[in-house]
Amino acid sequence: MGFFGSDVQFGKQELIHAVVPLLKLLSLTVIGIVLAHKRTQIVPKSTFKLLSKLVFALFLPCTIFIHLGLSVSVNNLALWWFIPVNVIVSTLIGCLLGLLVAVICRPPPEFFRFTVIVTGFGNTGNLLLAIVGSVCHNGDSLFGPECQTSGTAYVSLAQWVSVLLVYTLVYHMMEPPMEYYEVVEEEDEIEIVQENLPVNDLSRPLLHEAEWPGMDDQETVHCKTPFIARVFANVSDFSETSVPDHEERHEIERDRPQSPKSIRCLAEPRMVRKIRIVAEQTPVRHILQPPTIATLLALIIGMVPFLKSIVYGDDAPLAFLTDSLDIMAGAMVPSVMLVLGGMIAEGPNESRLGLRTTIGILVARLFVLPMIGIGVVFAADKMNLLIEGDRMFLFVLLLQYATPSAILFGAIASLRGYAVSEASALLFWQHIVALFSLSMYSIIYFKLLLMYI
Template sequence: MGFFDVHFGQQELIHAVVPLLKLLSLTVIGILLAHPRTQIVPKSTFKLLSKLVFALFLPCTIFIHLGQSVSVQNLALWWFIPVNVIISTVIGCLLGLLVAVVCRPPPEFFRFTVIVTGFGNTGNLILAIVGSVCHDGSNSFGPECHTTGTAYVSLAQWVSVLLVYTLVYHMMEPPMEYYEVVEAEDGEIEIVPENLPVNDLSRPLLHEAEWPGMDDKETVHCKTPFIARVFGNVSDFSETSLPDPDLLHDEVHEPPRSPKSIRCLAEPRMVRKIRIVAEQTPVRHILQPPTIATLLALIIGMVPFLKSIVYGDDAPLSFFTDSLDIMAGAMVPSVMLVLGGMIAEGPNETRLGTRTTIGILVARLFVLPTLGIGVVLLADKMNLLIQGDRMFRFVLLLQYTTPSAILFGAIASLRGYAVSEASALLFWQHVVALFSLSMFSIIYFKLLLMY
């Protein structure tokens, strides 16, 4: 019996660690290629590779595997996946608030500390882990390991990306305390930086990895405290440059409405403020190639007629899906090479403080996964999960284990707030995650083998 326990532990260790060692090897290759001392591959090549991942390899992976697995019945069983993203985000933000209170970062980074602890990477990194785990034919998740795992991760991305483009975008607006309201010569009200900390606004490689072409997404309000102006004490000033809907009339030169009709049709002030903020929310950018691929896969996969045409060995368009499958094979190595290139750049300077940085690392990479185990076990006891599906549980657990979302760094760069701090934190999180992921993978495999 003792020999069996030892053998069982060794096999468990191999199944948990070897997939991560494969990813680590790819990352090291990326570091060697991009390191400043070697300069074998220039930074511009890694940026091009990151764009290929974003626009081609990742959409192909999602379209192939999600479309094959999804159906109306399956979608009804997978409802806990997006819910788990929200739960992990809420718990992470509460941990971030605790870190901010205990570690006391500089005041301008209090909100930043909460957000960066709460929002994890639910996309590329988890897909790479799933792909590496499923690469071995003797894996513990069955022959459909890669297809089902990718489908689960792809479904979770919808909620995560939506939260980033709405909640994170607005929470990352520069603090109003570091801006000053001034009146220009033409009478317009301007918001200018007063004592805002200076950040390096260059585009690091890791920002390009999740949001290529960020320069085209900038608006006039990106790097200003827009919500604080709209809802704060300077809201009246900030709205002076906006057209007043109460004074507008039709463009066909109709006579102005009477004061009584204007009062009836007037938009309430609070409704107007909410509308103005909604118009400045970049939610339209959610329709990026990966999310478009997810939408197409869901539509085709849930319509049996369309699914029979696109997916399957005998499908008329099988030659097309096979070509996409070939390109999807480049996703995992490309993601890890780009990650290696990001690590080779090294950490930026940060004013967050060593105590706060360590607090975020411990909360995000060690405390949150521990709490995530409790959440998943509780959901399992409440029969909220698919019975007997180990991959379903594995993906749920990974959502608590990954570092902060790389897209978070892109949002920081877009808003011009805590850019260097975001880059430094993402660097250290991914370095520490190489160890924390290995540790928790062993724990997860031990738990999953009980099913």
């Protein structure tokens, strides 16, 4: 009887620890919905757009710099190696699930690749930081006194890897399909008209710039074309008509055969040339955004003891600066959830993806993938690949499998002119369903972590 009673108390504890943090986030999201809803219009959408820019350029970098720099060191970074590995593993498993969904649910052919991508790439940034911040808000947290510092450090490292994948792999995978290019191109003309609207126009979706402010300014001549497909189909014809700058440079170099660079270009293999042309059109430079710059600075300062003693700590000469950044970092969690509420208030767009495919993606991403993630993480723990006794480390690894698709998909889809309405509608429904799926899996995670020694 005593054992049974303690088990009931154990159930109440896990329920409180798991559900209350999410209820806090849900409350903030509901406030955002009420403020941005069309019927109330208490706060205009342009204000939410400015708030998302503040999160991107100020609140999020401050959070990363404060907590990551404080906890990182050369030894710790060596112990955290499984975090980027887990991002890649979760993405790979998610893409395989997306391929299975695409085969079973049979979406329209032009959205086959989109189904695979959107199932595979999850939100490893703002949403995870908000969950960690909410879980660690109470003093009696399951994860100890260093809860938020360590949790934010783990999430920041994972986010850096995820952003690298999005700006390289996802960017190219989201290019318009070659065989449906004419249809997509007609849709892009409509989108271009919308993009020429004033910056504060309410008809522009908040989703498109929620995690990439100023995205419209990054458009290139090739971003809305099937660039890779055309390059690899016929690089000579494509490069002559579509990449004149490169060809003009090569013509100049051919006029100077004495130049070693000219000889190298003349001898360049066809496949190498194709890869080079694609690499030159990859927006890697966009990786150096404020959050990733803050991550790099925190890693550099945190791993150099002398610099760390100057910046971090109560007795540090620059303690006043880190305290100021810490104050601004406190606005990150409520701002992220308010912006999410503003996005949800816009409602879902029309989608040609189909109900069966939409449900298949929701089930695969939010219910099946987290179950697989539990097996992957605890198998890695059994093989002694993880930090022993660190519950927050396990919690962050598990959460990487349970989040909805990255909000950055909306910006990428808009930039590439591919599945724009479908991405918006799917992200809307994913975040609605995630309120329930994350609650369910949070209870499971907390039960597992409370049993973990």
